[in-house]
Amino acid sequence: MSDVTRRTLRLLSLLQSRAVWGGEELAAELGVTPRSVRRDIDRLRQMGYPVLASQGHGGGYRLGAGRALPPLLLESDEATAVAVGLRLAASSGVDGLGERALRALAALEPVLPPAVREEVAVVAGVLDVVSSRAESVASPVLVTLARATRDTTQLRVEYVRADGERSRRRLEPYRVLSIDGRWYLFAWDLDREDWRTFRLDRVLEARASTFRFTPRPVPDIEAHVRRSVGLGPYRAAVTVRVLRPYDEVAPEIAIAEGVVEPDGEGSCLLRMGAHDASWVVLYLAHRGLPIEPVDPPELADVIDELGAWFDATRARRAAASGPTAGDAGATVRRTVGDGAREPSTRTGDLPSVEA
Template sequence: MSDVTRRALRLLSLLQSRSVWTGPELADELGVTTRSVRRDIDRLRELGYPVLASNGHGGGYQLGAGKALPPLVLEGQEAVAVAVGLRLAAGSGIDGLEEQALRALTAIDRILPPTVRTEVAAVSDVLDVLDSGPGGVTSPTLLTLARAARENLEARIDYERRDGERMTRRVEPYRVLSVSHRWYLFAWDLDREDWRTFRLDRMHAARTTTFRFPRRPTPDIAAHVRESLSLGAYQTQARVRVLRPAEEVAPHIPAMVGTVAADDPDSCILRIGAWDLRWVAAHLAYLDLPVEVLDPPELAAEIENIAQWAGRGGRGR
């Protein structure tokens, strides 16, 4: 890297670090003349950076807002702070922030120098976010799978099923999602030749291979994962018609509970998975909405039992 290029990058870093710099201040920081500073400013402008200049008291050079976010130039400790902050945000439990933070972290992790990456890992190991949901997911696992999905690389995961059996799964990762404070991988299972959803906290290891895969047409990923979590994991499933519009019902049905699909403008079909029908009946009672049982018929009897219990004021028989 030439001295001119190195100085231009250093100048860009300075302009990003505070709002306004005078010419003499920049010259002093860079160890050059103010004339060299002006030439370097012109080079940045030619590259598309909107460097603004103003005269008078309080004036100087400042980096303006452009049409696109320019590449950030970060010092080592600044990169550590950004990467650690993104890792904390990825586990924060804040709706909409976790996945965005993971995408940003995946992008920055690819270009971190080894020494900075090591320091980020060391700092991250002693930080945590309280009330962020179930743990057990490590940052390397998140980053490995997110990078594999981004770069279309096959992956191998050491996975533990619900019954405790461990196995190696060969997958084509497509999306890493956060659902109800848990992380999941949506992927094509090469051995089973079907789409699968895997919990990251059940992965003991994850690694990428050098094999790239052509992307397949995907189903609606969010809907597929939601159905897998709320229905596929349970032996008992129920289907009811709720006599309210889908957009009114959907906000009250967590992704781990069921799926909602419009039936007509005034009603929707709710599908719920559970270990037993009594729990389904209790959840419907909690919703306090008019429903028609579609299947199984036994669910109607469970709802009647709850109604009789409520009619007795909660007293047993």
């Protein structure tokens, strides 16, 4: 590095450290003449740094706000603070912040000196963000996946499924995203030749290879991940029409509970994965959602059977304790069954999922 380059970087560091510097002060700090300071200021401006100058008492040079963010110079302790802060932000659960913090961390960590990287690991290791999720994602895994996604390089991961089965996967990563407080990887599985969604808290190890890949045409990634997580782990799917507007229902349904799709102005379609349709009906009754069964056809029979069970239970309690108001079973049937329209949407194949 030439003396001029080294002095220019030192000048930038000084301008970042204080609001205003006088020309004579900068010259004394750098050991040059005020004329050399002015030439170095011009170099910084050519590089995109908005260095402003003002005359008179209290005037001098200061860094201003530009149209684009130029590179920043950070001292070791400053770099440590930024990297630790990004790690905490990535797991904070703040909507939209996690993914942006992760991208920034992926850009910062490769250029950190070894001593700073070690200090970041030590400090971050004793800090944590308490969230509603019991699962945690190792920061090195997050950074590795984000970097491989950015660089379009293949990955090798060791993954454990919900049933405990472990496997090694060769992947082309396309997106790392956080939905409802949980991290996922959307990738093309090279061995299975299909799109897959992976929960990052189940990634035991991740290594980026040196093999680049050409990006493929991708589906709607967020919609695919939501379908995979909400429907993929189950043998079948149940579809009901919720007689409330989409904008009211969608925020109430978590990604693991189901997928909500628009269906006109006053209703929406809710698709839920299930091993047993009875559990879906009980869940919907608990949520108090007014629905019409859509698919499968036997869903209406399940609703009637549960309604009959409510009727019988209500009758026995009434006989034991005297007359009571209402008819719980009839209420359940009216809420979820009466006046159901012909199904307009059939369930499709469940998406592939590794969650």
